[in-house]
Amino acid sequence: MYFASDNTAGMAPEILDALAKANAGYALGYGNDDWTKRVEQRFAEMFEKDVAVFLVPTGTAANALAIAHLSPPWGAVLCHEGSHIATDECGAPEFFGGGLKLIGLRGDGAKISAPTLRAALEGGQWGGPHHVSPSVLSLSQATECGTIYRVGEIKELADIAHEHGAFVHLDGARLGNALARMNVSLAEATWKAGVDVLSFGASKGGTMGAEAIIFFDPKKGAKMPDRRKRGGATASKHRFIAAQMEAYLADDLWLRLAHHANAMADALAAGLTKAGCKPVWPVEANEVFAPITAEMDKRLKAAGAMYYPWPSDSIPKDRILVRLVTSFQTTSEDVEKFLAIVRS
Amino acid sequence: MYFASDNTAGMAPEILDALAKANAGYALGYGNDDWTKRVEQRFAEMFEKDVAVFLVPTGTAANALAIAHLSPPWGAVLCHEGSHIATDECGAPEFFGGGLKLIGLRGDGAKISAPTLRAALEGGQWGGPHHVSPSVLSLSQATECGTIYRVGEIKELADIAHEHGAFVHLDGARLGNALARMNVSLAEATWKAGVDVLSFGASKGGTMGAEAIIFFDPKKGAKMPDRRKRGGATASKHRFIAAQMEAYLADDLWLRLAHHANAMADALAAGLTKAGCKPVWPVEANEVFAPITAEMDKRLKAAGAMYYPWPSDSIPKDRILVRLVTSFQTTSEDVEKFLAIVRS
């Protein structure tokens, strides 16, 4: 019953197989290998357009490098106040961006609404030399609350950002979970909706450690190799990052893994709702935020269930809001066991 | 005949096995796992003292994070002018170090001599507010020219550095190759000789991608978790980096792999010497710098041999200096084939 995070899971068997296969013979380092070339081609096919692709070992590196490449040091990156880049990366975007500024916007379910974005951009004090200038809108898909932006929402937000001279970055650490929920193409969910740069996550989804920065205008990716290298994020035996990503993308493995994780979340949500612990936000990806009782909490912990509480001001005082994250590795048995303890 | 770099090799079978074994079940992320704890203990045993250990995915991250942690932004890092940190990391130490300055010293075979270091520290203009202050001496072991520092040499250099208020960093991307050549303990070759912080390399030696920053005074490592995280170098599924390192250290695998690579370099050197192409620097690790003829070069390339030329002003005009790097994966057959072509 490991629901602490999707990064407590291992890697999917297909990924391990790919590593084993990639371990034959020699390959030039730093991305000058065939695996990397194939991954670049695969992404171009998936996105239905030329893209510039940069693989990195961690999601924090992906986000920070992408944002730093889009924003001057005097830029302001608008994001949800509870987003991963704002709260969980120990200031990585600020560091990589030469001291840029993150502006946290409010919004229920970790989503930014169009009116909120517009108000921030039109109501605040922006523009040099005294004030920082909006440079990037960074959205998370799925969000920290397990909700997702529908294509129309992204498009509306992206239009507002572009109208004000800001680029759009999508933190897709859980993009697979979002896509698995929507009936749209990858292109529709990203660049066709106005996304300029994407952190395509694969680590949480089922690889060992591989993320891709995708520039939908390949020219915008110029000099990213230099930034990535000096950022310490260029793997020397690069074929092994590429091999993970290749396997993750092959035969839509990434979507199949995400579907499973989402289904497990749905099952948890359904069971919890029945037990009187209806999730406080729509369960649209692989995270469930449920207000359980102190007794349930005690029973679950005693049984070894792993999960974290989630700070909240708005649930009843006799409840504890907990975050449950499922992954490709979560089993129905785990979910059933968990729910049985809840109900007991 | 892949002698382009030791990073063109894959990973040793033991490493792949370790990844497969580590892929069972769940583990907390970011280093809160058993593999990481075991690696920390193993390093403490190997170094015969308490150490602070931080695993990262790349050697550039290891070096840059270590140096940034030792030096204020107004510090000067003295290193060989041809060292990896000075020439091959695209300015990573300067970036991570908030704009610190690298001071390249000269020296044959990529080694800094004690008189050169002393002259630099006592002859130059140092000290604030106008001048930067010496903060770190960074040595490479083995060096970019495949030579090594003997323990007495490190000790002498470290004493000079410490005398002038600078810490000593050792870039041990090929530490295994150096150790395999010397008849000394790991402790003797590092902290007992005055090294304060070590980048313990494992990627070039035979893992897929794993490096360790080792602080011999564990207190000096305080807040490195924060710096590593905001530097994008904290693996979420950290067990897999730790598992690689654990296997690499187990049963002295790292030294056995290095011994093999060194032996292959020795064989290359012996054959080249016989063929009239005596290496220009002592072959003390896994690199051979040999002045071959243009005809040999043509024949080798035609046969598919992979290696890079090395810039040099001091070899005869009718020769080409080439760098040949061996690895754990290099076979005697490859070496023999290469030498046969040289001789033909």
Place this chain on the structure above:
Amino acid sequence: MYFASDNTAGMAPEILDALAKANAGYALGYGNDDWTKRVEQRFAEMFEKDVAVFLVPTGTAANALAIAHLSPPWGAVLCHEGSHIATDECGAPEFFGGGLKLIGLRGDGAKISAPTLRAALEGGQWGGPHHVSPSVLSLSQATECGTIYRVGEIKELADIAHEHGAFVHLDGARLGNALARMNVSLAEATWKAGVDVLSFGASKGGTMGAEAIIFFDPKKGAKMPDRRKRGGATASKHRFIAAQMEAYLADDLWLRLAHHANAMADALAAGLTKAGCKPVWPVEANEVFAPITAEMDKRLKAAGAMYYPWPSDSIPKDRILVRLVTSFQTTSEDVEKFLAIVRS
């Protein structure tokens, strides 16, 4: 009728005289001069303790250098969301601080309340490796809304900050105006109330361009000369900055100038209140925020009055909130003329 900013004023005659007098003969550069020594002594007397003093040409440099010296790059600087460092310095603290993070707190009249600070420090997610760590509480005295912190308020806030491991920085760009209003000593208003580092402003108060960074624990100022120099903020002909400051401090000129500016603000406030435009925040320094009518605004502008509107959501729709800043140079005639137009 120049009420746009106190930096639209020139310098007090005493400052110009001091520059003229300091222009005799030679003096060593970069602070190795007698003026600088005398300023350091004068500050020590005024603060009734040893202090480390660093003069710089701009208030932004003073704030950014001070904060960068107190905070690691992974630190969080808590400040009012409308403070100068947060909104008007184009990200200088983030730049000088290596990518640190400013956390804007809310509070009426640009003041942070103790409960707000406590809630922020105890309720949020803080601490490495994932989250930034509170490193500095930065207060403005007087605030951007012309209000001031009483000594007891500073003490309470400083105690909370210290309790949570954060230093206290005071942005005293208008410290004179605040002091002139309170019946306390400079020591009581600063270090005795818990302030660790002060940006002592003199430019807005009546010099040409001179600010002092004051460390109340002189040891904390170690290496600030290096940081200041590489920050481009060390004047070569330093005696001229010191001479300004010396004259500003002599015979309490700074307080006398501030008293005058405050009195002019009081007169404006009294007149505006009588005219039905009561200031929205207490007038405690040299700034008046008054909700005037559109007709008043039109008349004032037609008469050449200079001032800026101030964004506000909480005043009646038929009113415009304007900011009026007085200075040592403001005359009673200007104030009277302004009020006459308001009343007409």
Place this chain on the structure above:
Amino acid sequence: MYFASDNTAGMAPEILDALAKANAGYALGYGNDDWTKRVEQRFAEMFEKDVAVFLVPTGTAANALAIAHLSPPWGAVLCHEGSHIATDECGAPEFFGGGLKLIGLRGDGAKISAPTLRAALEGGQWGGPHHVSPSVLSLSQATECGTIYRVGEIKELADIAHEHGAFVHLDGARLGNALARMNVSLAEATWKAGVDVLSFGASKGGTMGAEAIIFFDPKKGAKMPDRRKRGGATASKHRFIAAQMEAYLADDLWLRLAHHANAMADALAAGLTKAGCKPVWPVEANEVFAPITAEMDKRLKAAGAMYYPWPSDSIPKDRILVRLVTSFQTTSEDVEKFLAIVRS
């Protein structure tokens, strides 16, 4: 006998007058004043072309901001190894430039020769992702050794730099002294010779503290206001920096002051040569580097003469190389007195 530095002088009387005159009435801050506009126009006239002008309080800020604006963080700034930016600014270019790298070139008399520059650019390892890329050639005019680049020399160096994709920055802290020596126009000596950006120094020349960054392609100066502000280098009461510069440029005051300083240096050089202490480098600006005897040194110091020794390996062991810097304030009497002591 103050020959320690030209920054030990005060300001020219015309500058003090200008400050006094500028102290009448009110003026908007941060450069929105008439003095600034007039300075911008005056520079355009002097340079015979549109230029973007940014005034800053210190020479270090001018150099560091200019270089940071021309170079990406992964850029390499080629300069003389003894240049001010390399040795005397405590790493300011690296700090402002986000961790860029300075590459020090050798050359007699602190001058870079065309073959040296070409060899550096064509012989070294340059270009991402592993190596930094040449971004800026920074020349000092006059140099740290009191020599100057003739127009043809600048042109040749600039052509090589441009050919390799690097911009040309001129550190003109003592540009007046260089210009006063040459029979060329300001335009010929700068942009017509290939200079892209100039740090136009005025502090050493005779102002209190004022420097200008000049972009010869005004578009290149876009966003410099933001960089300057966040760099803490935007004066609030900007009119006083502009007033200094206006007076400095009026009626060629800057050249007249420089002519005087140069003449004093010439007189020193002539006298020292006669006394057997011929300067080791051509005296082309306001600095004399003379190898005096230990006895002269003793006599001069006893008489209160102020100057610094200059490190040198190439003068006779019984001599001490000293640097003598003259300024607008140096008198013939001082020179004569100094020479009399030398001869006695």
